Amino acid sequence: MDHLAKNPANYVALSPVTFLHRAAAVYADRTSLVYNRTSFTWRETYERCRRLASALRSRLRVSKNDVVSVLAPNVPAMYEAHFGVPMAGAVLNTINTRLDARTVASLLRHSEAKVFLFDSQFASLAHDALRHLLREDQTGGGVIIPTTTNIPIPVVIEDPHAGAVPRASHSQQPPQLGGLPLEYEELIAAGDPSAELPALADEWDPIALNYTSGTTSAPKGVVYSHRSAYLSTLSLLLQWGVGMEPVYLWSLPMFHCNGWTFTWGMAARGGTNVCIRHTLAPDIYRAIADHRVTHMCCAPIVFNLLLLLGAESSRRRGDLGPPVEVLTGGAPPPAALLEKVQKLGFRVTHAYGMTEATGPALICEWRSAWDSLPGDQQARLRARQGISVLSLADVDVKDAGTMSSVARDGKAVGEIVLRGSSLMKGYLKNDTGTKEAFRDGWFLTGDVGVVHPDGYVEIKDRSKDVIISGGENISSVEVEAVFYGHPNVSEAAVVAMPHPHWGETPCAFLALKTSDHVAAALEEEEILAHCRRNMPHFMVPKKVVFMPELPKTSTGKIQKNKLREMARELSIDFHSNS
Amino acid sequence: MDHLAKNPANYVALSPVTFLHRAAAVYADRTSLVYNRTSFTWRETYERCRRLASALRSRLRVSKNDVVSVLAPNVPAMYEAHFGVPMAGAVLNTINTRLDARTVASLLRHSEAKVFLFDSQFASLAHDALRHLLREDQTGGGVIIPTTTNIPIPVVIEDPHAGAVPRASHSQQPPQLGGLPLEYEELIAAGDPSAELPALADEWDPIALNYTSGTTSAPKGVVYSHRSAYLSTLSLLLQWGVGMEPVYLWSLPMFHCNGWTFTWGMAARGGTNVCIRHTLAPDIYRAIADHRVTHMCCAPIVFNLLLLLGAESSRRRGDLGPPVEVLTGGAPPPAALLEKVQKLGFRVTHAYGMTEATGPALICEWRSAWDSLPGDQQARLRARQGISVLSLADVDVKDAGTMSSVARDGKAVGEIVLRGSSLMKGYLKNDTGTKEAFRDGWFLTGDVGVVHPDGYVEIKDRSKDVIISGGENISSVEVEAVFYGHPNVSEAAVVAMPHPHWGETPCAFLALKTSDHVAAALEEEEILAHCRRNMPHFMVPKKVVFMPELPKTSTGKIQKNKLREMARELSIDFHSNS
Structure with missing residues (x-):
């Protein structure tokens, strides 16, 4: 029976483009997209996309x-x-x-x-x-x-x-x-x-x-292949629970992994895309109110924007019904921040992913059993990266040397590896890079983590960010989390600083919310005390640098390589002075 | 860039079996299945399935x-x-x-x-x-x-x-x-x-x-291929909106298209399977109450069972929270029935499908805009078979002769055809059947329908010879064949007769070779015994009518439409007498 042949009816190439064809057929008159005063239906969007495709071919060859x-x-x-x-x-x-x-x-x-x-x-x-x-x-x-x-x-x-x-x-x-x-x-x-x-x-x-x-x-x-994009689209809709008639606000740039595949996903669900040119808090709140947004994705930094305007806008949001579902990536948002954001009517799920995995690869799927846990325990659970999306066949944490799985005890550290048909085909014109990215049937994320006994993966560090001090591994992420737990810290980054005795020691770079310099000086003392109270002694940074703003890449990632350079220079000063 | 090669990490064969592996990893301690006093976790189910697989191979070759x-x-x-x-x-x-x-x-x-x-x-x-x-x-x-x-x-x-x-x-x-x-x-x-x-x-x-x-x-x-089962599983979960932590009651036999793929689907969601041996109303209500069932599938006939016990049980269901989501197949349930069932705490979605499509192929996706329509209009909309599930690339209604699409006006009638990777590979050892099932890149359902302007498909006529009794398809041709197998039957025609409990039941019209009336009376007994010996019980006609000759067209075809009318009238007598 394995000789029953494929035919054009029962073997159709998987592609998220088919979702648009279907949307035009069954959601034809539903609004596909709104942008300022422009608005299209799925019939119109389909027609425009066909026009674009045809013009690209016939006019632009x-x-x-x-x-x-x-x-x-x-x-x-x-x-x-x-x-x-x-x-x-x-x-x-x-x-x-x-x-x-x-x-x-x-x-x-x-x-x-x-x-x-x-x-x-x-x-x-x-x-x-x-x-x-x-x-x-x-x-x-x-x-x-x-x-x-x-x-x-x-x-x-x-x-x-x-x-x-x-x-x-x-x-x-x-x-x-x-x-x-x-x-x-x-x-x-x-x-x-x-x-x-x-x-x-x-x-x-x-x-x-x-x-x-x-x-x-x-x-x-x-x-990406059509296959990987299709599978990722379906499984992210499912994993995030995007139901019928979603109204999706484009607060995440579409240039980020094709908007984590929700570009295609909205066609699959016949949803409405709410487009905004600038990811600014007033625009976001206005769009939510005007279009009754149900879902949005964003980087955690957007939460800060939302909170700034939040006080005025929360009353306005009050009678808008169910909370807006928010999927966020990058570092897990600190518990205190999450709590404030939820009060404004946003329900946050966080995911972990990368371009190579067509966006989110792990998602922190919340369990109802956790609802009754104390707040700090909930925060710890929420900070984990979570479980694989369904389009991945597997996720594991492995010893990078032997490629054997680490113990699932929440302690043994290894490299997070992925396997599944939603992963990239490889890197364009970069055979070496492609070869290095895959090993023994796994994709190497380059991130270091643990698997908890319940199967949830938690990042302990991006590989480069492990600080080894006196033989102890220190996770910069962990130290940063403590800083973010302080109400007046807006940005925190911790990197390794060379140290003659300990080998390396953590060095922290912080930006405060307080703009007043006198107040800032007082705050610094308070923040360092908070830090000492909330982490083991060996993890406490030996040096803390306050800056108005941390250096970032074009995508808003903190440039840790720059900070590492600064830490090296500071280390020289530091030790010659001490 | 089309030459980036597949590798074991980024091209993993799609199979619903991977969902169990994942469930064991991330839902290990969650209840996978309950049955009377037996209960397993996903870890245990995985271990038992591995044992079964290993024993099948090593012990049973x-x-x-x-x-x-x-x-x-x-x-x-x-x-x-x-x-x-x-x-x-x-x-x-x-x-x-x-x-x-x-x-x-x-x-x-x-x-x-x-x-x-x-x-x-x-x-x-x-x-x-x-x-x-x-x-x-x-x-x-x-x-x-x-x-x-x-x-x-x-x-x-x-x-x-x-x-x-x-x-x-x-x-x-x-x-x-x-x-x-x-x-x-x-x-x-x-x-x-x-x-x-x-x-x-x-x-x-x-x-x-x-x-x-x-x-x-x-x-x-x-x-089915692993691919088709995988895609169908994901897309049905998505289409039906099966969220996190579902508790799924097995009121649909798993032998029906593998439980419409929800066997595999529950592993994908880490849900709980509530198994019951008999689909009886008290067992269903007890399971719902004991396990807080969220989802169940069933044939429309089960609604009758639920309603019979409903009056007593509705009070018990009252404080159980949200309604149970019910996915049902076969003929769309009558509006009056639906209303009663909804009052008992069931929210019904109906689907249309067939074994060849790994279960549901179309689903009547409800639109919020319809909520405000008058009841009769809602009932009309609800009676439609609906839109394709996402694993299908396309559905269409075509003129069976020319294979051109009919007008999407809700009037032009044609054959419902499907296309997509969730369809079957074909029929085992039946090349002719397989060839006939597919034409010009489409799977022919054999059902006749229309497409409404909004893209929703509605069946106008089953390939007329199917009788749906209690969720089981009965082929009139097959039952007729058994009658024709008796040496004294000269003509046989079997049609659907409406039945309050089974929906439909077969009604047979027979003409005998014997012209002697006394002999005929004896023969009738013998023929019915022959019938019961040679077909499953559920296929045996509830009513058999003997006639000297069956009504025929001028070209000699038996006029089944006339017989259907007679069956409808007989049905009224039949039920008023019983």
Whole structure:
């Protein structure tokens, strides 16, 4: 019976693009997307995506596996690209809008993007990036040699909401590339919604290319298959419990792992996408009130924004019914913060993931049995990264040397490894990187953690962040959590500082909420006392540095490498003085 | 980038068996299953399934793609077989317990079952079936030639709750097959939970074999792949909104499309399976109260049972919190019935499906906008079969001749066709049947329907020859064939007769060869006895009408529509008399 053959009816390539086709058929008149005064139905979104796909093919000569790059905030065109680009047989490459022109250029070059869609808000950045591409400027100088074959066709997304763009600026003039349709709506208009589009033959074909923000080395181009994107989409909807008729607020950039696959997920559920250009608290609260938002994802930093405005807005939220479900990534939010946010009408679930896992890989699934536990125990449970999403076949914590599983005792530390069909295909043009990322049938996350007896995984440290002091492993995350437990700490980062006796010792960098310098001085004492009260002595940082703000990458990650350098320099001072 | 290779970490064969592995890791101490006073955790269920798999391989020599048949109600062994059998690399074949011995034998023969697990409640049936297998009895007589190579190894599931089994009955003696472990718990005990089990290499491999009840001719063996079962499981959980910590009552037989995949689904969600041997109203209400059931599936006939006891039980249900979610198949329940059932604390969603689609294929997804419509309009909307589940790539209604889509106007009638990776691989040893089931990249359901402008599909007519009695499909053709098998029947036609308890029941119209009225009276008795001997009890017509000649069209076709009208009228008499 294993010889019953596959046929076109019972073996259909898995692709999240099928969700849009279905949405157009069964949710045709339901609102697919709202953005300021623009609003589309699923029928319209489908038609626009078909137009986009057709225009990309017929007008811009995009063909199978060509890369289409997009540099845009969460606007309709960005959403439509998630379907229109793969419907053309092409690969969607969304670019982080916080990158600098040189980096954008390097991504366009590396991906060999054929088309470059950019929002008018980022016209300067886009044009500068294209200019970088037009020159051989690897070293920042030299003779300009146009290499037009590698220049993507620029398409600007014009939008009156993009803000005042300095049109006079010389950098506003796009490179001259002939008379092609260069405006997004023109492209849509040029498309034929009834044109035949290529059928997907193989679900292993690429659908998206997402560059990591490169906290360690150069950005890597993570390639998703249609299969991985499909499976991840279904399993995240299920895991997060996204029910019928969701109203999803785009507070998470779509350029982050395709919005953790909820771009495609909203089509699967026939939900409504609420697009906002800026992730600002007033815009978020307004959108929640106007559209009765049910779900949103965001980085934990957004909670701070929400809390700042919270006092005024909570009354407004009061009669809006059930809380907004919030899925957040990155470090688990401190318990105190969570509590405040929940009071404002947000119910927070946190997840752990990475670009290579098409977004969230573990989710801290709450258990009803925990409801009756004391608050501090709940906080500890909530701080864990959790259990694997259903699209992963397995997660484990292994000794990186022997690749044997560590004891499931919440103590034995090892590397978190993943396995499953929602993982990336690999890194574009980086065989070494791809090879290093996988070992013995597992994907290596590079993060260090434990497995608790109940199967929940907890990160003990990003690999590089383990501080080894006098033979003891200190988790910087753990020390940071103590600092975040103090009401007046807004940012905390702990790194290793060389120490002549202990080898390494923790060094803390803190930013306070208090802007008043006199008050700050008083606070410092209080914070250090709090720290000593709340952690073992050996974990207490030997040095604490207060800064107005910690240095961050374009994606908002704290630049620990910079802090490590500072810690090394401080170490010299510190020891020569002491 | 399409050349990034698959590797064992990022391309893992999709299989619902992985859900059990995960459940054992992350829901280890949660209750997996309760049955009377028996209760297991997910850790225990996993261990028992591993034992079963290992014992099937090492003790019973089961190897890849061998069929293991199970004849049992919803007891723990039946649940465990859903994982243990595929974990052994074998194919699970669950058999409808309402079939007669001859049919069971024919299924065992057709599937070449290697092992035959049966519950002691069905020991007689199982032994009779094995006896049929031991003879060459295709014609019901002839020389007995033992064909031991084709006899499956019998394993009895002993259970004190199976009821008083007449041990003295000669049919209780199992055929002699040597000293193998013949009791299920012995088999479990003989298994080694740490034995290595074969890894699934190809998700297209078969996981289950489910025989249709034979809507056209002989029962067909529908083969599911691991892939189709996995996708169906995920998408049904999502579509029905099965959230965290579900408590699932087994009121639907697991032998129906593997319990519409919720056997596997409960492992995916770490839910609790509440097993009951008999689908009786007191047992259902008791289970709901004792275990705080959240979800159950059933045939619409079960609603009648619930309503009978409802008056007494509703008070008891009153303080049990949220309503029980009920997914039901078959014909949409009448609005009046639904209303009554909802009042008893059940929230009903109805689905449409078939064995070939791994269970529900369409689901009547309710829209909040419909809440405000008048009752009769709501009832009309609720009566529609609905929209495709997410594991299907597409559903359509097509002109069976031209295979072009009909207008989506709620009026144009065509055949309902499906496409997607949750569909069956095909029919076992039935190339003609498989070929006929698929056409031009679609699976033909054989059901006739329309598409409404909002994309919802509604059945207008079952392929007219199916009678749905108590959730079981009865093929009129099959029943007619039995009548035609009697030497004195000249014409036979079987149609559906409305029945207050079973929904529908077969009604037979017969014309005899004998013209002598006295002889005819004697023949009638003989024919009904012949009928009861040769078909499962539930297929036997509740009403048989003898006529000198059946009404026919000018071209000589029996006018079934006229007979249906007669059956409706007879039904009224029938019930007013009884």
